[in-house]
Amino acid sequence: MERRDLRALADRGVLLTSRAVEAGWPRRSLTRALRAEGWTQLRHGAWAEPGQSPDLLTRLRAVLFREPRLIVSHGSAATLWRIELLGDSRGSRKAPLEFTDPQLTLRRLSSDVHVHRLQLDPADVVERQGLRLTNPTRTVTDLLRRGPRDEAVVAVDSALTYRRVGHVRRAPLTRWDDIVAALESAGQAQGSARARRRLPLCDPRSGSPAETVARLRMYDAALHPESQAELRTPDGRRRTVDFLFRAPGLGVEIEGYAYHGTRDAHRQDIARFNQLLRCPEIRSLLRFSAEDVFHRPAYMVEEIRSTLADLTGASK
Numbered sequence: 387m388e389r390r391d392l393r394a395l396a397d398r399g400v401l402l403t404s405r406a407v408e409a410g411w412p413r414r415s416l417t418r419a420l421r422a423e424g425w426t427q428l429r430h431g432a433w434a435e436p437g438q439s440p441d442l443l444t445r446l447r448a449v450l451f452r453e454p455r456l457i458v459s460h461g462s463a464a465t466l467w468r469i470e471l472l473g474d475s476r477g478s479r480k481a482p483l484e485f486t487d488p489q490l491t492l493r494r495l496s497s498d499v500h501v502h503r504l505q506l507d508p509a510d511v512v513e514r515q516g517l518r519l520t521n522p523t524r525t526v527t528d529l530l531r532r533g534p535r536d537e538a539v540v541a542v543d544s545a546l547t548y549r550r551v552g553h554v555r556r557a558p559l560t561r562w563d564d565i566v567a568a569l570e571s572a573g574q575a576q577g578s579a580r581a582r583r584r585l586p587l588c589d590p591r592s593g594s595p596a597e598t599v600a601r602l603r604m605y606d607a608a609l610h611p612e613s614q615a616e617l618r619t620p621d622g623r624r625r626t627v628d629f630l631f632r633a634p635g636l637g638v639e640i641e642g643y644a645y646h647g648t649r650d651a652h653r654q655d656i657a658r659f660n661q662l663l664r665c666p667e668i669r670s671l672l673r674f675s676a677e678d679v680f681h682r683p684a685y686m687v688e689e690i691r692s693t694l695a696d697l698t699g700a701s702k
Contacts, residue, residue: 390410398444398516429496449483459524470549485501527581620664
């Protein structure tokens, strides 16, 4: 049998060794030929075309070509929808791939593949980029049910609002009422009670994952400021502060990793900071970086507590 060119046997950048063997390639020489041509092994029996970095889509396809009944879900679906998450990028090779098996039979494929055995309504599944995946509402409700609390709340906040993710600005992907309805229809399904407890912690006014996590850290410390509080300067200009402890007059601003893209943006932020200090409701204003929120939350909370104590003491 004449051997076919390996690239011609690939499907959307992925080659299954079983297909190459069927096309006449001997198993003993196939791996050697693949490595010599620069193919990248994605997993046992699946390779990515030479010259291409195996992205999330390619890695997902490598699993689905062998297990086509699976549905992309949870963190992997969130990444495809450009829903923000915490921790390592879900598109990195270190992140586990997540799927749902609606037939409730498959338990485990490999250490880097997590298969959830959950029932899915046909309306929960859509096709995108050649894959079947859970829609945004089902994706975030699954995360609320099964994922870590902070990541689940970050995902819901992100999906409910306009966000710029990976240099792409996208519109809101779901609505609060749709998430509530989805959790109500889930009844007593596993994790649904946990999800309903977590949902009140979400806030569609949040502007970034850093803001969401800052709010959660304050909540855990029994600090409950207003989010995205609207203020006015003495000359009538409208301004918004990320968090406001209205009675003592403390504002808190959170800056994301890439907040200042240009000098103009930096200049505008300085002007905004100064204008917030002119608002009658603001007696003191604290600013924290994303690094503070994610890596030094105790410092952030202590600074807020100390400033609140100073403001309260000064008003007596």
